[in-house]
Amino acid sequence: MPDPFRQRRPETLITAASRLADHFTSMTWDSVPTEQADQLGRFLFDYLGVAVNGSQTATGRILGDFAAEQGGPEQASVIGHAGRATAVNAAFANAVSEHSIELDDIDELALFHYGPPVLSAALAVAQWQRRDGRAFLTAVLAGCEAMSRISRATNNALRNRGFHTTPTCGVFGAAVSAGLLLGLDRDQLTSALGLAGAQASGLMEMYGPSMQKRFNPGPAARNGVTAAILAQKGFTGADTILEGERGFGNAFADGLDADALLDGLGTDIPVLIEHKPYSAARPIHNAIDCALDIRSRMGDAVQRHVSDITGITVRRHPDWAGYHLNPAPQTFHEAQVSLPYAVAAAFTFGRALPDQFAGENLCRDDLRALSARVIVEPDESLARGVSCAMTVDFADGRRETSVVDDPKGSILNPMTTADLREKFRFLTTGLLPADAPERVEAMVADLPNQADLDGLFDLLVVKA
Incomplete structure (x- = not known):
């Protein structure tokens, strides 16, 4: 050839x-x-x-x-x-x-x-x-x-x-x-x-x-x-x-x-x-989506149902099954690349943003216990490398399942413009002026007409 x-x-x-x-x-x-x-x-x-x-x-x-x-x-x-x-x-x-x-x-x-x-x-x-x-x-x-x-x-x-x-x-x-x-x-x-x-x-x-x-x-x-x-x-x-x-x-x-x-x-x-809606390594996001999906079915007594979880089985494609398995992260950096912890945080808080992976949350007994109940198994039948199938067992014998092939923020399940605006506002509140999201978005939209980037950078200096 x-x-x-x-x-x-x-x-x-x-x-x-x-x-x-x-x-x-x-x-x-x-x-x-x-x-x-x-x-x-x-x-x-x-x-x-x-x-x-x-x-x-x-x-x-x-x-x-x-x-x-x-x-x-x-x-x-x-x-x-x-x-x-x-x-x-x-x-x-x-x-x-x-x-x-x-x-x-x-x-x-x-x-x-x-x-x-x-x-x-x-x-x-x-x-x-x-x-x-x-x-x-x-x-x-x-x-x-x-x-x-x-x-x-x-x-x-x-x-x-x-x-x-x-x-x-x-x-x-x-x-x-x-x-x-x-x-x-x-x-x-x-x-x-x-x-x-x-x-x-x-x-x-x-x-x-x-x-x-x-x-x-x-x-x-x-x-x-x-x-x-x-x-x-x-x-x-x-x-x-x-x-x-x-x-x-x-x-x-x-x-x-x-x-x-x-x-x-x-x-x-x-x-x-x-784009990423969760503050964790991307291959973990499908598992977070599964957890949030199952959590959404728990009704008003969410925390009681979460405390009744006896086991969480996560099936992942072999491409990623051997990664992100640390069940007991000690730091912010470790927690963000821990699938067991991220799943436990999603069930406990209903979200997975920076605060959920930091500070006293890393030492919470309930999060550590729930993380320890997560088992990861390889499954080559899953559709995509990042696919996830989750089965959750409860103390009363109930079982809930969820499968996510395309995580939130992916090409086939995208974050909307409104989602990205909310993400920007969440990340910059207290750091930039209150009108920064709108001003930055407008500047970015007009960038093809801008002679240089100085005006954009002027909007990004954090308040002292």
Whole structure:
């Protein structure tokens, strides 16, 4: 079978990176479908609310301080903080902030988050370079497409080898977004992809009490911007970085799936962005939805019925059955990636937002007892990788069941515009002025007509 990357032009060798660079450097705002443009607006609005709230967490504050302490030219805003930092450090800090409360966007397979690496890089470079709203949005879509295509070409092998898709694939998306905003040509963007691959990193060894998971997208955003800046200055990168013998595909996965990488290139944009209503790892959301569904049938005596639960069996697709199983999380970070705890919290509180995963709730005897009653079993008959089927047994012999294939916020079960507004308001109340949700939403909607992003960032400084 001929190698699809070894088709020769008279003057050069065609590789995966160069084909992608050809495609992305030809993208313009006029070529963006209306549906994708609308999706980008929802995506940005959701990102900003999550990032503002995340900037005030322990991880967000540490990165805000770090960015300020590094000094250098004041190029781009650090969301939630006054003043500016260098573009690379602003991208780094904003990526960590937006990933700090587990309410950032997710792809349709629950493998990665677009926003922390791609939007963080694009926002920093667009503000620094004073690029207009259309250039910014086009670059964001290109970065998301690069990230999606590279994930499709390497997963699930990449994840199963222990690599975290958000940073490992996100660094390429960040480099593409930053590169377009810096005006890179085809050859320069090819080099930026090579330099991004040289910096690809991020491990799934992150599900514990530490802040590790919050950190992972930060270097991806920072490194993608760095790759683009260096390529602009003439630093060349390996154009075989994706499919080469020691390239990303072979090093991080079981090789590179050329069909998945290039299918529909130039005619299809495989960017499906989902939004999160619950402050937990996305593959857990189906179980939360099942719990809330069963809870809704309990009537007025909810707490009595919850205390009568004797067992909860959760069937998950084998893709995710071995993840998120810690029954006794000790910290905010552990709780957000614990399916047993999230299910117990959903039954107990009727919601799963940051407060439910923090503070004294982690020590409550009733939550710990209910978490311990959760059993997870693999079931390959389930329709989707994130599907969940739940059976709940009660002391009086009753049994309730629920099955969720498409969680709230997914493509087939989307959060409405009203849902996203309420989420933004919830996350920014007490941090931004009361009229901030309306003003930010209006600014985002008008972004294609804006000459730069300064006006948007002016709305995102948290009150002292």
